Every structure is written in structure tokens, then in C-alpha cells.
Amino acid sequence: xxxxxxxxxxxxxxxxxxxxxxxxxxxxxxxxxxxxxxxxxxxxxxxxxxxxxxxxxxxxxxxxxxxxxxxxxxxxxxxxxxxxxxxxxxxxxxxxxxxxxxxxxxxxxxxxxxxxxxxxxxxxxxxxxxxxxxxxxxxxxxxxxxxxxxxxxxxxxxxxxxxxxxxxxxxxxxxxxxxxxxxxxxxxxxxxxxxxxxxxxxxxxxxxxxxxxxxxxxxxxxxxxxxxxxxxxxxxxxxxxxxxxxxxxxxxxxxxxxxxxxxxxxxxxxxxxxxxxxxxxxxxxxxxxxxxxxxxxxxxxxxxxxxxxxxxxxxxx
Amino acid sequence: xxxxxxxxxxxxxxxxxxxxxxxxxxxxxxxxxxxxxxxxxxxxxxxxxxxxxxxxxxxxxxxxxxxxxxxxxxxxxxxxxxxxxxxxxxxxxxxxxxxxxxxxxxxxxxxxxxxxxxxxxxxxxxxxxxxxxxxxxxxxxxxxxxxxxxxxxxxxxxxxxxxxxxxxxxxxxxxxxxxxxxxxxxxxxxxxxxxxxxxxxxxxxxxxxxxxxxxxxxxxxxxxxxxxxxxxxxxxxxxxxxxxxxxxxxxxxxxxxxxxxxxxxxxxxxxxxxxxxxxxxxxxxxxxxxxxxxxxxxxxxxxxxxxxxxxxxxxxxxxxxxxxxxxxxxxxx
Numbered sequence: 001x002x003x004x005x006x007x008x009x010x011x012x013x014x015x016x017x018x019x020x021x022x023x024x025x026x027x028x029x030x031x032x033x034x035x036x037x038x039x040x041x042x043x044x045x046x047x048x049x050x051x052x053x054x055x056x057x058x059x060x061x062x063x064x065x066x067x068x069x070x071x072x073x074x075x076x077x078x079x080x081x082x083x084x085x086x087x088x089x090x091x092x093x094x095x096x097x098x099x100x101x102x103x104x105x106x107x108x109x110x111x112x113x114x115x116x117x118x119x120x121x122x123x124x125x126x127x128x129x130x131x132x133x134x135x136x137x138x139x140x141x142x143x144x145x146x147x148x149x150x151x152x153x154x155x156x157x158x159x160x161x162x163x164x165x166x167x168x169x170x171x172x173x174x175x176x177x178x179x180x181x182x183x184x185x186x187x188x189x190x191x192x193x194x195x196x197x198x199x200x201x202x203x204x205x206x207x208x209x210x211x212x213x214x215x216x217x218x219x220x221x222x223x224x225x226x227x228x229x230x231x232x233x234x235x236x237x238x239x240x241x242x243x244x245x246x247x248x249x250x251x252x253x254x255x256x257x258x259x260x261x262x263x264x265x266x267x268x269x270x271x272x273x274x275x276x277x278x279x280x281x282x283x284x285x286x287x288x289x290x291x292x293x294x295x296x297x298x299x300x301x302x303x304x305x306x307x308x309x310x311x312x313x314x315x316x317x
Numbered sequence: 318x319x320x321x322x323x324x325x326x327x328x329x330x331x332x333x334x335x336x337x338x339x340x341x342x343x344x345x346x347x348x349x350x351x352x353x354x355x356x357x358x359x360x361x362x363x364x365x366x367x368x369x370x371x372x373x374x375x376x377x378x379x380x381x382x383x384x385x386x387x388x389x390x391x392x393x394x395x396x397x398x399x400x401x402x403x404x405x406x407x408x409x410x411x412x413x414x415x416x417x418x419x420x421x422x423x424x425x426x427x428x429x430x431x432x433x434x435x436x437x438x439x440x441x442x443x444x445x446x447x448x449x450x451x452x453x454x455x456x457x458x459x460x461x462x463x464x465x466x467x468x469x470x471x472x473x474x475x476x477x478x479x480x481x482x483x484x485x486x487x488x489x490x491x492x493x494x495x496x497x498x499x500x501x502x503x504x505x506x507x508x509x510x511x512x513x514x515x516x517x518x519x520x521x522x523x524x525x526x527x528x529x530x531x532x533x534x535x536x537x538x539x540x541x542x543x544x545x546x547x548x549x550x551x552x553x554x555x556x557x558x559x560x561x562x563x564x565x566x567x568x569x570x571x572x573x574x575x576x577x578x579x580x581x582x583x584x585x586x587x588x589x590x591x592x593x594x595x596x597x598x599x600x601x602x603x604x605x606x607x608x609x610x611x612x613x614x615x616x617x618x619x620x621x622x623x624x625x626x627x628x629x630x631x632x633x634x635x636x637x638x639x640x641x642x643x644x645x646x647x648x649x650x
Contacts, residue, residue, distance in 0.1 A: 101390075144418045153389055154417045157409050160382045164414055167386020167394075170371065175347065175392060195410075198379035206371070 027311040030058055030128055034121040039085040045254035046317075048119060049079035053287045054314050055115035055128050061307035063132040066140065069284035069297035070187060071112035073251070074216045077185070077280050078116040080257040081214075086265070087183060091121035094149035100180055101152050101168050105161025105196075106187040106216065107141035108299075114138050117150040159193025162186055162213065166199050169211040169275075181268065185214040189221030191232040197242065204243025207273035212264040213244065215277060216251070218284040220295035236279055244277035251280030287314055320507060320526050323491040328466035328484035328519075329427050333358025335470025336395060336425075340366045346474060347387055349373050349380045351398035356486070357427035359397050377402045381410040381422070388420040393474060400426030400483060404445035415479045416452040423473055424481045430570035431598060431615050432487045432520065432608040441603035447575025449481050450548040456480035456501060457548040459569070459577070461522035462491045465545060468499040476501060483519065485570075487608040490523040504551035506558075510538030513626045514558035514565045518544050518577050521568035521596070527619035528566075532626055539626060550580050552588065559589035564629035566594045568622050570612075573597035592632035594625035 035048045052075040060066050081087055081102065089099045104113045111131060118125040123137075130136040137148040141156030152168075155161040165184035172180040190196060203211050215235060223229045232238075239246040245267055249260040257280065264276035284298065285291025288310040291302075302310055339346045340362050350372040354360040363370040373380040377398055384394040396403060404411070404426045415422045426445060433441045449457045458473060458480065460466040466484050473480035498505055507522070508529050515525040522543045529539040540558055544551060559565060565585065567578035578595040585591055598615050612618055 103386075153385070154413055157413045159378075160385075160410055160414045163379050163382030163410075164386035164389065166379075167383035167388075168390045169386075170383065171387050171390035171392050174371070175345075175369070175387075176390075195376075195378040195382070198376040199382070202373060202376070202379060202383065 027054070027315060028058060028061070028307065030055065030125040032125060033119065035083045035119050037083050037085055037087070037089070037120065040083070042254040045076070045079045045084060048083045049075040050287070050314055050317050051119055052078060052112060052115045054311055055118065055125065056111045057302060057307050057310045057314070059111055059115065059128040059131040060301035061304060062129045063301060066111060066132055066301050067108045067299050068291060068301055069220065069295070070106065070109045070216065070218065071115070072288060072291065073218045073282040073284045073286045074109060074112050074185070074280070075287065076252050076254060077214060077216065077257055077282070078112050080254055080261060081183060082116045082120050084258055084261065086261045087181065089150070094122055098180065101165065101182045103152055103161045103165040103168070103182070103184040104142060104155055105165070105184050106158065106190055107156030107161065109185070109187070109216070110138070110140065110142050113142070117148070122149040158187070158190040159195040162196055163199040166203050166208065166211065169203070169208040170206055173208055173210045174206060179210065179268070181210050181212065183212045183214065185216060187221070188215055188217045188219065188226060188232060188235065189229070191215070191235065192230050200239070200242040200244065203275040208275045209267045209272050211275040212261070213275065213277045215279045216282055217279050218282045220284045220293070220298055222295070222298045224295055239277040239279065243274065245272070245274040246277040246279065248279045248281065251282035252286055287317065289313060320492045323494070325488035326463040326491055327486060327488050328460055328463055329358050329486060331460065331463040331466025332397070332425050332427070332470050332482060332484050333361040335467040335474070336362040337365055338471055339474040340369065343393060343474065345392050347371065347392045347394045349384055349394060349396040351375065351377055351380055351396065351403065353398060357397040357399070357425060359395070359425070377407045378410050381407040381424070382414045384422040385410070385414040385418055385420040388422045389418065393421055393423065395423040395425060395474070397425030397427060399428040399440055400442035400445050401428070401440055404442060404449060404481065408448060412452060416454045419454050419478060421477055422479050425470070426481060426483050428486045429483045430485055430519065431603045431611045431617060432485050432570065434487060434608045434611065435605050437605040438602040443572045443598050443603065446483065446547055446569070446571050446577065447579065450580060454479055455548060458501065458545055459483045459518040459547055460545045461519060461543050462489060462493055464491060464493045464495065464497065465499055469545060472499065472501050485520060489520040492523060492526070499545070502546050502549040502551060504542050504544040504546065504554040506554065507541040507543055508539060510540045511561045512537045512539060513630050514540045514542060514562040515568065515622055515626065516542045516544055516555060516558065516565060516577065516581055517568040518547065519570050521570055521617065524617070524619040525568055525622055528622035528626065531619065531623050537626070537630070544577060547577055547580060550584065552584050555581055555584045556588040559585045559591045563591050564626070564633040565591055566596060566622055566625040566629055568596040570617055571597050573599055592629045594629045596621045596625050
């Protein structure tokens with residue numbers, strides 16, 4: 001069975017190097033693996049998520065600062081979004097006018113978006129090693145001025161990206177009458193920003209069924225658990241009340257994540273006039289046992305030894 | 318006087334008319350309403366182009382960032398509200414989603430300054446020029462009258478990049494015409510004297526012309542400069558005025574800190590240091606009242622400009638470093 005899976009992976013991803021996990025030194029280095037964007041199975045999405053996680057670790061340990069927990073926790077969602085055939089884009093031309101848009105409202109989760117874009121082939125994976133460094137295109141929080149392919153907007157001040165995404169969806173649906181889709185991902189602590197709800201209100205007011213809002217619900221923010229810092233629950237009820245077709249998914253189960261995206265695609269295809277909210281239940285730091293579900297890992301990078309341990313653990317997944 | 322009073326009209330009507338012109342010329346001009354569309358005259362565009370008007374409600378942060386999203390998708394969105402709410406309440410959105418993104422967003426900030434009148438201090442924005450001109454990539458315009466507001470609105474819509482226009486609620490003197498020059502980044506010399514330079518924007522330009530008229534009666538020839546483009550700023554014209562006149566008065570319906578006066582001071586301190594007197598609101602909030610009452614109370618008339626011109630010239634002539642407060646000056650009759 002294992003041999004079969006291995007063969008399948010090699011057939012699906014022929015460019016994937018097969019020797020990269022053999023030594024610690026090599027696993028700290030970036031490889032040249034890329035993944036296609038197509039309807040696929042859970043196994044392929046898991047492989048992509050695993051590679052995204054490893055690239056997050058590789059880039060953060062080089063950066064020496066940055067956010068580990070959120071990016072690792074949302075890797076499965078990003079794998080489905082970029083490699084599950086949900087979002088239409090051309091890695092070689094991220095300015096293609098017909099592309100769907102993704103807006104990372106939770107700008108501090110930049111490492112996972114960068115890793116996903118690099119694994120899609122939008123820019124060389126080697127560049128992930130420049131995260132947060134002087135003159136890098138991979139700014140600590142996404143900066144549109146750096147012209148990194150796939151970064152649609154600057155973000156980092158929470159609660160703004162979702163509004164930008166609403167504006168894009170309005171341009172697509174109400175002005176251009178096109179079928180372009182707009183995705184945005186907010187954190188769950190970000191829901192404490194009031195402007196998030198201004199955006200939510202307008203998405204349903206304008207019947208933006210081309211608008212998909214992903215909420216990374218890991219229940220952690222820098223100061224602790226959400227209910228202790230400022231309770232934003234019940235999240236699902238709020239989304240429903242704001243007019244969203246709301247679906248809760250296991251944010252670490254590729255099939256369940258795809259089920260969420262399918263709700264969105266169906267809403268758009270049927271012209272229901274309802275925007276979709278996908279509440280992805282995730283664990284911060286998922287995939288690395290010593291980070292898993294620990295809010296202390298929200299805003300710090302792994303040390304060298306921790307990175308090695310994390311990569312070894314991920315290699316076994 | 319070379320500049321004739323052509324009537325009175327609020328600058329906001331110039332904004333409204335300019336928007337309609339832009340709508341006719343460019344199919345990708347979109348307007349976002351913030352519930353007070355009748356006050357800031359986006360209602361004119363709404364009536365003419367209902368398909369390109371979207372009501373966002375009382376949510377200025379959202380409107381500003383939605384505008385950024387529209388701009389990133391190739392539209393030219395205008396959002397207008399009272400300046401208090403579309404320049405400062407949404408300051409972070411302007412900084413990051415608009416300016417840092419270099420998004421082609423246009424903001425119309427109405428009801429600016431003390432002349433809003435009865436609404437009082439909360440609605441009398443007096444700080445936004447200072448904020449906006451510190452934002453990289455931002456263009457900041459303060460037109461002097463109706464016609465200039467119309468031209469400035471069209472110009473900002475037809476340039477690429479974030480831009481803000483400040484306009485007022487109450488009628489102000491009209492003195493520019495269709496043929497008067499207007500260009501973003503340029504100031505206009507309205508009267509060509511060399512005794513003192515009066516540099517103003519907005520409604521204070523007319524007051525400066527009145528002050529110049531009074532100064533002329535004393536044989537003082539003032540160079541009145543209209544500086545509607547706060548950013549980009551016309552360093553050349555201001556530097557030349559400093560060199561030619563050796564004394565400057567700035568006048569604006571804004572805090573004396575950080576606005577037009579700040580821009581002039583930064584420019585001259587570097588290029589041609591001369592004494593400057595600043596006419597504006599002096600580190601205080603506004604209050605309710607009729608516009609004319611408030612302009613007198615807060616020292617925003619030709620009289621203060623006139624008195625300040627005398628002080629600035631006196632400082633120049635004594636070679637003084639400028640330690641003489643405006644309160645020492647006898648009131649003009």
C-alpha cells in the first residue's frame with residue numbers, strides 16, 4: 001500500500017525530489033518541489049500541507065522572528081485553497097486579469113501564504129529564506145509595494161483585508177459582472193476588530209455569493225484564549241446573523257475543508273446571493289507536537305534545534 | 318482688485334459637479350456613499366449614475382477599505398463623508414490599505430474647518446491636513462472656491478494614486494474662473510508684491526486678498542499665493558516668495574500646527590529661512606455658532622492676516638529671530 005501511495009505521489013508530482021528528507025541538513029534547505037492546482041484527493045492535499053509546514057519552519061528559523069502558530073495551524077486550509085482546484089490562478093502570471101483573488105486579512109500569517117505561493121511555483125522557494133530580511137519581497141506583513149507575485153494587497157492592521165476583499169468582490173460581481181471569486185482569511189482574534197463586522201454586513205447586503213470568508217478558528221491570540229482576552233463566541237451564530245451561509249469544518253481534514261469550499265462554489269454557481277463563511281476549526285502550531293495548541297507560539301519563531309525537531313517530526317507525517 | 322467677487326457658493330458643490338463630470342468621462346469611476354450623500358453632494362453622481370453608486374452606510378472604515386479593494390480591481394472609487402470621519406476615524410485604513418497599497422482611492426472630506434458652524438467641535442475637522450500630508454503616496458488638495466474645487470476634483474480623478482480633497486459646508490466667495498490655472502503640485506501667485514508673502518489655502522485665500530487690499534492702502538505690496546496643492550507642494554513658488562519678500566504669513570482654516578503653515582515652514586527653513594507668522598486655529602477645538610461668528614472668534618479673517626503681515630515684516634526688518642507674539646500687535650481697525 002505504501003509503495004502504491006509513493007508511486008502515486010511520484011506520478012502526480014514528478015518534479016518532487018525523493019531524497020530531501022534523508023538528512024537534517026537537507027531538510028533545513030529549501031527544495032524545488034511544486035504542486036499543481038487541481039481537484040485531488042486528501043492524500044495529495046496532506047502532502048502539500050506538509051511541505052507548506054516544513055517551508056514555514058525553514059523560513060521562520062532563518063528569519064529569527066515571526067509567527068509560527070497561526071501559519072502552521074492553517075497550512076491545511078491553504079493547501080486546499082491553492083492546490084485543491086478551488087481558486088483559479090496562473091502561477092506563472094499572477095497578474096492574469098481573470099484570476100480569483102485571495103486576501104490575507106490576518107497579515108501576520110504571511111509565512112503560510114508565502115509558502116503556499118512558493119509551492120505553487122509563483123516564485124522560487126529559495127526566496128522563502130529571505131522572510132523578514134532587509135530588502136526582501138517577503139515582508140514581515142505582506143506589502144504590496146514589494147510586488148511579490150500573488151500578494152494582492154498589503155495587510156497587517158487587522159480587520160482591513162476582509163473589507164478590501166469585499167471591495168474586490170463588488171468590483172467583480174456588481175461592476176464587471178464576472179464570475180471571479182474572492183477569498184479572504186481572517187484570524188478569530190481578528191473578529192474583535194469591529195470593522196470586520198462592517199465588512200461582513202456589506203458582503204451580505206451586496207449579495208456577494210462570489211465572496212468566501214475563511215475564519216481560522218484556533219481559539220488562540222497573543223494574550224491567551226479568546227474567551228479570556230475578549231469573547232467573540234458564538235462565531236457561527238454571528239456569521240449566520242450577518243447573512244452568511246456558514247459551514248464549520250475540521251481545518252485539518254482535507255476532505256472536510258473541501259466540503260466547505262464546495263458549499264461556497266455551489267452558492268456561487270446557483271447564484272444564491274449569499275456569501276459563504278467557512279469556520280475552520282484548527283489548532284495553532286498543528287503538526288509540530290511541542291507547538292500544538294499553545295498560544296505561546298503565536299508570535300515567535302523556532303530556534304535552530306526546535307526547527308530541526310519540528311522538521312523531523314513533519315518528515316514522519 | 319484684480320480678483321473680483323463673483324458670488325458665494327460652498328466648495329462642496331464644486332466637488333459634486335466635478336464628480337458628475339468624471340462620471341461622464343470615465344466609466345470606471347465609482348462612488349461610495351456614507352449616508353450623508355446630500356451633504357457632501359455625492360448625491361449628484363448617485364442621481365446620474367445609480368449603477369455606479371454604492372451606499373455603504375455609516376461605516377467609514379469599511380467604505381475606505383472597500384474603496385481600496387475596488388481600486389485594486391481597476392476601478393476609480395470616490396468615497397466622501399465629513400472630513401472628521403473620512404480622514405481621521407479611518408486614519409489607519411488610509412495609511413495602510415490606501416496609501417501603503419498605493420491604491421487609486423479618492424477621498425472627499427467635506428464640512429472641513431470651523432465654518433461648519435452650528436454642528437460644533439466634533440464635526441469641525443481641523444487636523445486632517447497635518448495627518449494626510451505625512452502619508453507617503455498621498456495627494457492632498459485644499460481648493461479655495463467653488464470653481465477650483467470642481468477642477469481639483471476632476472484632476473484628482475484623472476491622476477493615478479491616492480488623493481484627498483478638502484471642502485467646506487458654508488458658502489465662500491467665488492473668485493476663480495474656468496480659465497484660472499489649476500494644476501496639482503502648483504501654487505498660483507494672485508497678486509505680485511514683494512513686501513510680504515501671504516500664502517493661503519481654502520477660504521483663507523479670499524481673506525488674504527482682502528488683507529492685501531488693506532495693506533496696499535498703507536503702501537505695502539503683498540504677494541498673495543493660493544496653494545491648493547498641499548501635497549505635492551510647490552516648493553519653487555514658496556521659496557521664490559521667501560527670497561523676494563523676506564517675510565511670510567500663512568493662513569488656513571486648520572490647526573496652525575502641521576498644515577499649510579507647517580509645509581511652508583519646512584520649505585523655507587531649508588531653502589530660504591525668513592520670519593513666518595501663522596494664521597489658523599491655535600491649538601484648540603472649535604464650537605457651535607454661525608460660521609462668520611466662529612471665523613472671527615478663532616481669528617480666521619483678513620484682520621489677523623493683515624496684523625500678522627505687519628509682524629512678519631517687522632521681524633524681518635529688525636533682523637529679529639522672531640520672539641514677538643501675535644498678541645502684541647495692535648488690532649486692525
